[in-house]
Amino acid sequence: MVHSMTAFARQSREADWGSLQLELRSVNQRYLDLHFRLPETLRDLEPAYRDTLRAKLARGKVECTLRFEPSAVGENLTINRERLAELTRALLEVRSELPGVAMPDALALLDHPGIVDTQGLDMDVVKTAALELFDAALNDLTAGRAREGEQLAALIEHRLKGVREQVNTVRALLPSILERQRTQLLERLEAVRAELDPQRLEAELTLLAQKADVDEELDRLETHVTEVERQLKQKGPVGRRLDFLMQELNREANTLSSKAVVAESTRCAVELKVLIEQMREQIQNIE
Numbered sequence: 001m002v003h004s005m006t007a008f009a010r011q012s013r014e015a016d017w018g019s020l021q022l023e024l025r026s027v028n029q030r031y032l033d034l035h036f037r038l039p040e041t042l043r044d045l046e047p048a049y050r051d052t053l054r055a056k057l058a059r060g061k062v063e064c065t066l067r068f069e070p071s072a073v074g075e076n077l078t079i080n081r082e083r084l085a086e087l088t089r090a091l092l093e094v095r096s097e098l099p100g101v102a103m104p105d106a107l108a109l110l111d112h113p114g115i116v117d118t119q120g121l122d123m124d125v126v127k128t129a130a131l132e133l134f135d136a137a138l139n140d141l142t143a144g145r146a147r148e149g150e151q152l153a154a155l156i157e158h159r160l161k162g163v164r165e166q167v168n169t170v171r172a173l174l175p176s177i178l179e180r181q182r183t184q185l186l187e188r189l190e191a192v193r194a195e196l197d198p199q200r201l202e203a204e205l206t207l208l209a210q211k212a213d214v215d216e217e218l219d220r221l222e223t224h225v226t227e228v229e230r231q232l233k234q235k236g237p238v239g240r241r242l243d244f245l246m247q248e249l250n251r252e253a254n255t256l257s258s259k260a261v262v263a264e265s266t267r268c269a270v271e272l273k274v275l276i277e278q279m280r281e282q283i284q285n286i287e
Helices: 040-056 081-097 106-110 123-190 198-212 215-231 239-259 263-283
Strands: 007-015 018-027 032-037 060-070
Touching (some): 007 123, 018 123, 032 040, 040 060, 040 123, 060 123, 123 215, 123 239, 123 263, 215 239, 239 263
Parallel strands (some): 032 060
Antiparallel strands (some): 007 018
């Protein structure tokens, strides 16, 4: 099943010890690119988060943001007033040197290392909850990538159908195209027949027939279309393979265009390029 690289998931939890909110954002990226914004008190969760993402995802830029607000009720939350005073003095010095710099709000101050004394707070319980929250958000993220991937696959399959139609159109026109081009060449050569010997004339006709014959290109286009359809049904990441196939389809469309000798085949070649480019844009979103 095709998966998109674009998705978003959010999970939150509240308990006696406070609240957690976790967000995962995923966008297009050539490789797997992971970024984390975690509170200092939960920074040691990053390796576990990173390993899980690497096991579940193959491509995409993924941003993980975790927010933790300790409960303000009860005896668990203790402010280190000495540390807070030191931080306040430092902030005032910064403001005196850089008046335009915005100062952090109260919640940001609480998140600064050493401001909140968590000795009375069971951080193992909080970390367990944060790991569970991450797993739930990642399940939502992968489900969203799967849903969007299904839609992308449907769009690509629709355009593959259009490619087949253009190939069939050119194939049906091929006999008349070759005959028309032969007639046109003979008419042009009639005026200079005296200057060309029969062998030269025959060579020119043979060369034209080889140039105008696009059976091989049409066969390769159909082969590539079949392979794209097969890749769309594969498990695991297929984005890079599909991108390569788009390059091959475009190569054959360009050759077909260069061999076009009448308006009908030129139009089909242009339509093929449009369809291939539309597929290529969609494939940039596929894992």
